[in-house]
Amino acid sequence: MKKFQTLLATIALALPIAVTPLAPTATLVANAATTTKAKTATYTLVKAPTLKKVCYHVTRTGLTLEKASFTADRAAVTLAPTTTKLATKTTYTATKAIKVTAGKKDAKTTTYLLLKTTKGKTLGWIKATSLTAGAYKVPKAKTIKKVTKRAPKKTTANRDTTNPTTLMVTRKVATLKQTYRTKAATPYYQAAFAADRPVVTLTKAGTIKSGKTYRATKTLYAKTGTKAATHEYVFLTKAGWAATTNLKPIK
Known part of the structure; x- marks a missing residue:
């Protein structure tokens, strides 16, 4: 009996509302959320430790809280969804915890935490294993x-046609x-031959950049005027017509 009274005193200090043994049916509700019609479960209370303020967050949706009713x-x-x-x-944040068992022999102990918002509003209880320790951090962009x-790349369709040059073909x-x-940067041209002259x-x-090698397959001689x-x-293959002024023959 003395051990039980000590445990109740510990709970009274750990929880936001004191437990007062008014009657056998007196209960303590940890939050004001409305319960669903799901069945409740009653556990043996093993311990109610007080925690330092710890931050948590969840990584999956759909997790619901529970309310706790403590018998006097x-x-x-009794935990109810x-x-x-x-x-x-x-x-x-969490500063309160309870450790409970199903009451059977060799039953495992489960820890529940009482969660609050960062502004101090009490929300309800949840299994510690459902939480991820640490404050939520926004992922870096x-x-x-x-x-x-x-x-x-310049082709016949998109080449510069602003300054065409007309030459007289001498050969x-x-x-x-x-x-x-x-031997140096060398311009190359597309050629259009007149049919009647x-x-x-x-x-x-x-x-063409300096130092590039090309194979020549045709030659012509031309000048800009009579004098x-x-x-x-x-x-030049894969390019076009180019003056030999900046070209060096390779044997």
Whole structure:
């Protein structure tokens, strides 16, 4: 009997509302949530330790709290489900705990915690194993790597056609088998030959970097006017027509 009275005194200190043994049916409700029609369960109260303020959060939805009713004439507690549900992404605190068993021989001890909001509002009891220790932390935003868009490769459809050059062809196009390497950055062109006169219009299609090697398959000679100097142009595979001024033949 003395041991039982000591346990009741411990509970009275640990819980927010004191237990007063008014009658055998007197109970203590840990929160004001409305219970559901689910069956309640009565356990043997083993211990009611006081905890330091600890933060918890939950990682899954649908967890409901329970209310606790403590009998005044024996070390027992009845736990009943409530309609109060815990929210994820929320921090809760606990300073009260109870340890209970089913009362059978060799029954395991289960710990329940009394949860409150961070502002101190009492919510209800829940198994400690349903909680995750620590305050909820907002996940760090993922760093999105900035992708630099590359300029589209110039083709016949998107080449620069703002400054076409018309040349007089002085020698017909001939077949050529020669490899060249660029000595400096060299522009290359798309060629449009006139059908009724020896004229070719060159339109810049891109630039070849220095040190690149290309195979030439055709050659032509042309000049900008009657008194202008004649220049040789060769057709480079996978590129276009280019003046041989910046090209070095490779044997």
